[in-house]
Amino acid sequence: ILPCIVQLLPRNSDWVHLIRAHMRYRMMMGLPCITDEQITRKEKYAADYERWCKKIAKKHAEFQWDFTKQHDVYHSSDDIRMKGAATVYCTRVNEGSHQENRDSAQHVNHRDNDKQVSTIDATKEAMARIRMTINVYDKEQEKEANEIAEHVGVSAESMQTMAESPASDDHWRLGAAGKLEDSRSALYNASWLDEETRGGLDKKLRAFLRDTFPDETIRADGEERIDIRRCNCLYVHYTSAVDYTDKVDILRCNPSFQSNKEKRLDCVNVNLTEDALDFARILYLFCCRLPSKREVDVALVRLFKRAQWKPKTVWENCHILEDGRMTFMLPKYFIRGAHLINAFGSQKEDTVFYLDDVVDSDWFLRAGN
Known part of the structure; x- marks a missing residue:
C-alpha cells in the first residue's frame, strides 16, 4: 500500500511511518516460528507503532486507538512465549477451547487430569497441524502444477513426470x-x-x-x-x-x-x-x-x-x-x-x-x- 499512497500524502507524513510500523509488527506476528531475538525486534516495532499512534492522536483528536484489536500489541509477546507460536490472536489465550478440553477429558483415567488433558491436547494439536499442513501442501502443489501446465501448454501429468525426474545438484x-x-x-x-x-x-x-x-x-x-x-x-x-x-x-x-x-x-x-x-x-x-x-x-x-x-x-x-x-x-x-x-x-x-x-x-x- 505504501508505494501507492506515499506520493499522495504530505511530505514526511506520520501516516506513512505509522503504516510501516504496523506492517512490520504484523509481519513478525505472522511468522510460523519465532526466536527470542525476533520477539525483541517485534517489541521494537510495536513501540514504534505506539509512538506514531500517540503522535497522530495528539495532532488529530478524532483518531483514537482504543479498540479490541489494538490490545493485541500489548499482550502478544506473553502469548507467544506461552504458546510458542506467533499466531495472530483475536482473543486471549485458552478462550474458546472448552469443546476441545471436554473431548480430551473423556480419554483420561481421572488421576492428575490437568496434566493428562494438556498432554492429549498437545498431541491432537500436533497431529492436526501435520495433517493440515500436508493437505494444504497437496492442494497448493496440485494448483501450481495445473497453472504451470496451462501457461506452458502441456498436461499436468507431463509436468508431474518432469518433477519426478532425477534431480541434479x-x-x-x-x-x-x-x-x-x-x-x-x-x-x-x-x-x-x-x-x-x-x-x-x-x-x-x-x-x-x-x-x-x-x-x-x-x-x-x-x-x-x-x-x-x-x-x-x-x-x-x-x-x-x-x-x-x-x-x-x-x-x-x-x-x-x-x-x-x-x-x-x-x-x-x-x-x-x-x-x-x-x-x-x-x-x-x-x-x-x-x-x-x-x-x-x-x-x-x-x-x-x-x-x-x-x-x-x-x-x-x-x-x-x-x-x-x-x-x-x-x-x-x-x-x-x-x-x-x-x-x-x-x-x-x-x-x-x-x-x-x-x-x-x-x-x-x-x-x-
Whole structure:
C-alpha cells in the first residue's frame, strides 16, 4: 500500500511511518516460528507503532486507538512465549477451547487430569497441524502444477513426470523450453528487446562464454555455430529464512505471457556481493549448446542499482532501485524471486522501483527487518 499512497500524502507524513510500523509488527506476528531475538525486534516495532499512534492522536483528536484489536500489541509477546507460536490472536489465550478440553477429558483415567488433558491436547494439536499442513501442501502443489501446465501448454501429468525426474545438484531448473536455434538469429529476433541491444548480443554472448568457460575453445571471429534453446520459466529452489525448509520460486521470462501477448519478465535476487541485496530482471533465458556439445544455462539480465530518486516520505528500511546495465549471468547466482513495485509519482515510473519486502515472511527477514 505504501508505494501507492506515499506520493499522495504530505511530505514526511506520520501516516506513512505509522503504516510501516504496523506492517512490520504484523509481519513478525505472522511468522510460523519465532526466536527470542525476533520477539525483541517485534517489541521494537510495536513501540514504534505506539509512538506514531500517540503522535497522530495528539495532532488529530478524532483518531483514537482504543479498540479490541489494538490490545493485541500489548499482550502478544506473553502469548507467544506461552504458546510458542506467533499466531495472530483475536482473543486471549485458552478462550474458546472448552469443546476441545471436554473431548480430551473423556480419554483420561481421572488421576492428575490437568496434566493428562494438556498432554492429549498437545498431541491432537500436533497431529492436526501435520495433517493440515500436508493437505494444504497437496492442494497448493496440485494448483501450481495445473497453472504451470496451462501457461506452458502441456498436461499436468507431463509436468508431474518432469518433477519426478532425477534431480541434479543445481538449485535451479529451466522450464517450458523451445526449439534449438542459431544464437545469431535467435538473439537478433528477440523483438521484446530494443534493436540496438539485439545487434551486439551474439558477440557479447561469445565473449561471456569464453571468459566464463576458459576450458572451452570458442573462436573470437564468431564463425562457429552456437545453438541456444529459449525457455519461458525458471524454477529456483532456496532455503526459507523463516523455517529453513526448501522452497521453490517459479520465475517467468515470457515475451507473450498474457492472452493479449503482454510480456512478463520477472525479477530475481542475485548473489553478486557479500551481505548486499542485489537484483536483476530476467530478459532472456536459454540453454546454450557449445561447439563441444556441452550445455550450459545462461540468462540475459538487466541489473538494478540504487536509485537517486526519493519519495516524499522515506519509511524504515525502504529500498529504491532503478534500471542499470545489461549483462549475461549464470543462473547459479540466482537466490530467489523478488517482487518490485513501480515508483508511482516519480519522473521515470517504468525504470524506478520499490522492493516489496512484505510480500512474504521470507522476504521480510531477507530484507533486513
